[in-house]
Amino acid sequence: MKRIKTVCPYCGCGCSYFLSVNDGKIAGVSPNKNHIISRGKLCIKGWQSAEFIDRPDRLTTPLIREGEGFREAGWDEALSLIADELSYCREKFGPDSIGIFSSAKCSNEENYLLQKFARAVIYTNNVDHCARLCHASTVAGLARAFGSGAMTNSIPDIAESDIIFIIGSNPGENHPLVASRIIQAVRERGAGIILADPRGIDLMPFVNVHMAQRPGTDVALINAMMHVILEEGLEDREFINSRTEGIEALEEKLKEYTPERAEPVTGVPADDIRKSARLYAGAGNACIIYAMGITQHSTGTDNVLSLANLAMLCGHIGKPGTGVNPLRGQNNVQGACDMGALPDVFPGYQKVDDPGTRKKFEEAWGRRLPETPGMTVIEMMNGVLTNDIRGMYFMGENPAVSDPDISHVIEALKALEFLAVQDIFLSETARFANVVLPAASYAEKMGTFTNTDRRVQVFYPAVEPPGEAKADWKIICEISSRMGYAMKYNSPAEIMEEIASLTPSYGGMSYDRLGPDGLQWPCTGREHPGTPILHTTKFTHGRGKFHAIDYLPPAEEPDEEYPFSLTTGRILFQFHTGTMTRRTPILEREYPEPYVEINPQDAEKLGVRNGWKVGVETRRGRIELNAAFKPEIKQGTIFIPFHFSEAAANRLTNPALDPVAGIPEYKACAAKVVRL
Amino acid sequence: MKIIPENKLADLINKWRSDARHVIGPKNVHGDIVFETLEKDEQPCLDFLNTALPPKEFLFPMRETILNFVPKEDEWTPFTNLNEGNIVLFGIRACDVTGINLFLDQLFLSDPPDPYYGARRKSAAIVVLACEEPDEYCFCPSCNSGPALATGFDLQLIHIGDEYLVQIGSPAGERLLNGLQLETPSMDQVGLKNYVIDECRKKCRKVELEGVEEIIKDLWEDEIWKEVSNYCIRCGGCNFVCPTCYCFDMNDRVVSSGHSQRMRTWDSCLLRGFTRMAGGVISRDDKFTRLRQRFYHKLLFWKEKWGGPHACTGCGRCSRVCPGFIDFGEVVEKIKSRAGHADT
Structure with a gap:
C-alpha cells in the first residue's frame, strides 16, 4: 500500500488527501491531517473521489467517427486527423473559425499549454472555458473594484469572522470545507450569519437573519443595505477617505434605495434589510461569501461590484476574517483563469490587446500573436450557427449539459464541420465529436491546481492511465508538434517554469517550493512567501473604486404565462454534469433522479403532491421530473439541480448574458409548472 | 517479555520481510503519518499521534472487487486471491487493535464468516505500539482499550528510553521473534514500562461511558x-x-x-x-x-x-x-x- 498526495477534483476548496494504491490499483482515499484546508477532514465527494477513476467505461483508446458511431483508432491516426482538420479550417476559413474550450478540471500547466496552442499555433484568441459560466462576472467585477479578480482572503481566516454575510452561496453543499470554517467561527467566536438566498441553505440553523430575496434582485437588496449604513452613519469614513475613490456618486445613487422601496422589489421586509445592514457594518470582522447566486445573472458584474461597494463602505477588507470571497466551483477554475484560458487575456490577466504585453509573449513563444480579444464560450457556440466557427476543440468540457439553452447547443454541435474532444468518459458532448481522445484523470498525472483562495498545489500521479489514455498536456504537445510548432516539455514542472517566467503573480512558483500547503498568489519571486490576504495596505490598482450601480431586473421576469422564477444549481452529492459523480455508486444513491424543489403551498395550488412527476416549461424547452417539497424555498421560486441530463435544467435556462462578463443568467428565468 | 534496542528494530523488520511477510507500518508521507508498506530498508516513523484512518482497511478494504461473474447466467468466480500471503501490521495502536478484536472479528467471523475478511485476518500478525502521548481527542482508557493492551496482540512494543520492551501475546508472536537473540528486561525496565503507560493514561481525556x-x-x-x-x-x-x-x-x-x-x-x-x-x-x-x-x-x-x-x-x-x-x-x-x- 502506498499513499499518493493529491488535490480533490471536485469543488474549489482545494482539499488535499492521499489516494491509496495497492498493486497499481486505486484502493481508496485517506485524509491528510497535515493540510491547511482539509485538516484531516473531507466531504462526501472527497471521500468518494476514488470511485470513478477505474470505471470500466473510461475512454481507453482514441475514437474516430464512423457513421452514427465510432471506431477505435491509434493515436497517430487520431492526432494527425485533428491536426489536418484544424489546419484545413484555419487555411480555408481563417484562424478565428476555430474555437477552443479549455478546462477548469485540468491542471494549470494544461490550461497554459492549450491557450498557448490557440494563440501561438492556431493564431486565435478564441479560447475560453466554463469560468465564463460561473465566475466571469467576479473576474470582471472585482478587477474593476479592487484590481484583482479573486477571493480577497483565505479559507482558514473565515474562522476569524464575527459576521459572515452569505449571499447566493450554499457552502454546506457546494463548498463543504468552507462550511467547516463557518461552523468553526460560530462555535468558537459566536459568529453570526446573515443569509440572502431565495431557497435557504444547509447552514440554516446558524443563520441569524435570512433575507429571501426574489432571484435577480440582489443589487436592490445590497443598495438598500448600503442606504441604511449611510443613513445611520455606520460606514468607515477613515477607510473610505484613505483607501478608496468614487464614494460621492455612490452616495448620490443610494439616496433613492430606501429599504422600504427595496421591499416590494426584493420581497425582503425592510426591517430585515436594516437589521442585516447594522449587523454587517457593526461587526469587528465581517466577511462576504458569495457564489453563483450572485454571478450567474445578466447583472452578474453589477452584483459583484455592489458587494465590493458594501465591503469598502464598511472597511471590511484587507484584514483577517473580512473580505469579498467568491467561492469558485471547480477545483481549478481559478487556475484556468490565471493561465489565460480566457479570450481577452494572457496568463496573469495580461491583456491581449496591449502591444507591450503581446510583444513579451511573442518573443517568448516565437510566433506572431492575434491582437483582438476572441470569442467567449457562448459566443463561439452561437458562432457555429452563423458559420463564424467551423471547427472546435474541447478539453474536458461538456457544454451539451452545462451550457444554457442546450437545445441550441446541440444544434450547434451537430452543425460543426469538425469537433475534437478529449475527456475521461464519452460525455454527452463527446458523442457529437469527430475524434475523441482518451485523457488521464487527476489520479493518473502530475500537475498543479489553484484553488479558490489562490493556493497553487501539486498533485501527484497515483496510478497509470487506463489503456492508451494520456495526460492532457502530452496530448496538446503532440497536436501542436504535428501542426508545426514543437512543444517539448519533459514534465509539468518544466511547464511551470515557463509560466512563472511570463506571469508576474506566479513568478515565484516552482515545484520545489510548492510544499504541503502550496503557495498563494501573488507570489512574485523566489523568496516571496505568497499572499494569504489581498489588499492589506492598498488595493492592487491603488485605490479601491466605488461604482454607482442601478438595479436592473432579470432579463426574463415571471408573468401570467410563466409565473415561477426558476433558479438552478448544484447539490452536495452530485457534481456538474455528473460525469464523475453519477459513476460513483454511493453518491448516485443519494440523489439518483432529477427533481424540482417547490414550496408546498405553491404545489398545493397546482394540485401536486410531494414526489409527483411534473412538467416544467420555459420559453426554451420543457422537462419532466419529480416535485420535491421544500418549505424553505420562497413562494413563486423553483429550483432544479442541473446535474441530470435526462431532465436537463439547461433545456430551460435563459442564455441572456451579462453585457460585461458574458455570463448567462442561469439563476433566474420565467417558468411554469404543470401537473401531469 | 523481551527487550529490543531502538537500533535493532530495523533488523526485526528486515527479518520479517525476508520471511516473505508484507510489513505495513507508520510512515511520514508529505508531513502526515499514514500506514504504508515498508519497503526494503525503509524505516517506520514510531513517534506519531494516531493516523487519520485506522488500519482496519488492511483487513476490510475501503473498496474491493469480491466477485467476477457472467450476467444472467449462473456463473461466478471469486476474484480476490484469498491466499494473499502473510502481513505484519506493525506499530498499530491499542485502540485500533481493540476495534479489530472486539468488533470487526465479532461481525465478520461470526457464522457465516466473511471469507475475504477471514482470509486476511488469519494471515495478519499484529504488532502493537503502545502510545506515549495522546492528543486532545484520545480517550482510550475510558474504553479499556489503551494506551497499551493486556491481551489480543501477537507482539506489543512499549517505548522505554532508548529501547522497546516487547510483550509476546501469542505463539505467532513468539515465532515473529524466532532467531533473534533478545534479552529479558530487568525489574527496573518493567517498572518503567508501567510508568510510561500510566503517564499516558493520565494525560488522556475522560469520557465515562458506563451506564x-x-x-x-x-x-x-x-x-x-x-x-x-x-x-x-x-x-x-x-x-x-x-x-x-x-x-x-x-x-x-x-x-x-x-x-x-x-x-x-x-x-x-x-x-x-x-x-x-x-x-x-x-x-x-x-x-x-x-x-x-x-x-x-x-x-x-x-x-x-x-x-x-x-x-x-x-x-x-x-x-x-x-x-x-x-x-x-x-x-x-x-x-x-x-x-x-x-x-x-
Missing part, C-alpha cells in the same frame, strides 16, 4: 439529536474512520459484455441512501434520525445484540474528522445530562 446505555434508551424523541445534527454536513467521515464501523455497500458494474464485477465499498449510516429501499422509500430520511442511529448503535444497539463493551474504542477519530466539530465525548456528556429528563 450511558440506560440513559440513551429514553432519549429516542429527545431534541438533542436535532441539535447535534445541525452540525452534521453529511460527509460520512465518522463512519469511515471508525475502528468499529463495518457497514459496506455492494454494487455491480459491467466490465464488458459477458463480464461483470461485484464491488464492495465502505458505507455510512449518516447517508440518506443508506436506507434507500426498492421503490425509493428512505426510512431514515431526516438527518437527525441518521445521527441518532449512529449514537444508538455505538452506545446501545451493539451492546444489546452482542453484549460486551460499547462500540467505541476511544480513538477520537470521529471527533477529529468531523467538519462540523461534532465531538463524541461532548455528545456523551449531553446524553448523560439528560438522565431523568426524558421527554417520553
